[in-house]
Amino acid sequence: MVNSNTYFEVLKWASSFLEKNNIETYVAEYLLLEKKQWTKTELLLHFKEEMPKEEQHQFKKDLEKISHHIPVQYIIGSCEFYGRRFLVNEQTLIPRPETEELVDLILKENSDSEKKVVDIGTGTGIIAISLKADKPNWQVTGLDISKEALEVAKANSKELNVSVSFLESDILSGLDSLEKIDILVSNPPYISYDEWEEMDVSVREFEPKQALFAEDEGLAIYKKIANEAREHLSETGKIYLEIGYLQGNAVSTIFQKSFPNKEISVVKDMNGQDRIIKVI
Template identity: 35%
Template sequence: MRIDQVLSEAAACLARCASGEAATPHLDAQLLMAHVLGRSRTWLYTWGDREIEGVELEQFKDLVERREQGEPVAWLLGYREFFGLRLAVSPHTLIPRPDTETLVEQALLRMPANGARALDLGTGSGAIALALASERPAWQVTGIDIVAGAVALARRNADALGITNVHFEEGHFFSALPPAARFELIVSNPPYIDEGDEHLRQGDVRFEPRSALVAGQNGMADLWHLIDTARHFLAPDGWLLLEHGHQQGGAVRTALLEAGYDGVSTCQDLGGRERVSLGQWPSPLSNSLKQEGS
């Protein structure tokens, strides 16, 4: 069969599949076909009249069937692109998403290019830590995750990308750090979904680890913990940036302000939804200026 005919049929199947998860059926089919053939999507457009048969056709059909059942495309391919990096993914971690690039962009905007120490908590595949380390070679970046499989995956991604100014440790948020550790930047995309949220039964999220998605207290427990504890690990004038649900911006800003952070604000993601809130831990000088002003 011709490649373009096979792609058309596969896209039609994904569009009407019973699970209803293929929101981008044509793109999904193209990505899977390009993966099987070892070609780019551009090549598919140019050479769509070529034949596909035998083992390659069977491999493609198998991947399409798995996608019809809702299995994430990233798992089928074995990787996901994030901030220009190709990252291996696995069931141990969340699949990196474009909206999380907002967190990276905002962190880069607020820090000088030289000499910063950055910490990524709940690093998963290492996406955020590796993006920061790649964009800022002079930084020293640490990624921490409670799941051993995630730490191993993040280390493999760093090795594959040749990024050397990052290292990964196993631990629950700050537990892997010595008490004297200080960072100019702390970032995190923590669990922030309430356990009763209907989105947990939809799309790729159904296949991802609940421990990386769900938090207590209506999804706010880990966010509150990070806001409270980060104060003890931030250098003066250091920044804390947190990804959160699009309806949690107000609560996160309130928590940051009540904990004593300055410059508190929220940034929108690619869809115009509140996604990243941030605050700066004041230096002794700024604290004294505040007291004088009051």
Template identity: 40%
Template structure:
């Protein structure tokens, strides 16, 4: 017997107790669309619980346990494109889209040489490759598994990005005269772990999330230092930053000799991005 889609979706959402009600409803819509290939408006025309395949219920159980839906579906949207994701990669987020938009809006030139440090899914360098004017783009990461996903995303989206495995804390890319270095590095201190949502802490790669409490700015410091040799004069640094440490990161880069070190707010008014210029 057909049932109301709204009633059914609310029934399922109520079982996703890890999430606020509005987010749970969105996740149910997303999972139903994935399994049926139909939008919410199509479901309003019919809905019979018996029509739901076993695979849907298996995925719904994963959702209930806290597995992020992007890992269940194997993909995540970013800047209007779908990127493959696995538990070896961070899930692309809206704040990082804002970082890409900032970079694009401030750099209309063509042929820029760009390095992304800690590339993960490759969402930043691939998007810059596709959105900017004929850039030369490189991406590095310590994780071989993450780089394999980045390369798949590059090929699927027909982008031009050169990826390589580098531990930025102990190695330096063999590049010079870069116009830009961009990074969304690990930046969450371990002491802040308890404030994070369990589905992030339990499922996303800690290697890409956390930094030691004893040296929480380690990646900003190291990338800033190496940037002085990798960037050309007038080259720019762009970071996604930990909002609780925005002023500390700004001060760090100013002490390293960078000019115009600027904190940028995201759409929620949080200090989430930073740009700087090599003098």
């Protein structure tokens, strides 16, 4: 594999290998740190130590998978989100930093008092679990149409010892018609099928398409949420939605029609892009 077996030399080789395969080189270090559960400081302290042969062999196998565009998070089997570690697999989307901003906004804008919270398209359960972990008085339910994704969400809830209810449901159809929601949140599929070619190969080939793409130029799920939420949102209820950076005006219009008496606003992410729609 390499002439020297130190962590430094193995990592140097790995970065070169990824570069030749047009993969960003930082992934090699990220993989090693995650596998070893080391900080960067700990890695520096071990740089001159030999990496065991079995470890080298597995590291190379993992890099081969990455060179074929399998996301590193699926290889590791977990990733960090809002200060907690969540299980992920190919049945679930890999959490993005922008979704942390969605969680943060909801937590900052709402009190600790008891609330009924529903997360549509919960996937790994990251939003629902993160909200419940920080607001124990909230009654949080995660909904998803995918049985496989719900199994991952339930495993995360158990692993993190956070009590969240999970229910198989297409949008809000699985809820009791009398159930009223105080906070409705969703990071739904919002990518247009026209954008297929623009997506990263690893996303196109390995992340679940059902959780990424939507009909009607990516707006189909927002329209369903806006329609079904009218029956379930409490009088003072709020809606928080993650959106694509070009969808601010379109999604605002959809929800203004469904909720003419509520205030609709667009919140930008850390990069200055439209990212969240608020209905309050």
